[in-house]
């Protein structure tokens with residue numbers, strides 16, 4: 001059985017996000033179960049990923 005985990009993604013200007021290893025969707029919280037695809041999560045993998053913030057700077061998140 002495959003197991004899934006969140007990858008923590010650290011942003012410079014935004015809140016950290018957690019990316020589902022199964023479906024790739026990102027959330028602001030490491031849920032026990034992925035809200036998008038429903039897989040059970042085992043853990044959070046901390047893997048600082050400093051994405052190019054210039055690309056994402058336009059994105060405004062509503063639940064700020």
Ligand SMILES: [Zn+2]
Nearest residue numbers: 020023034037
């Ligand atoms: Zn998922």
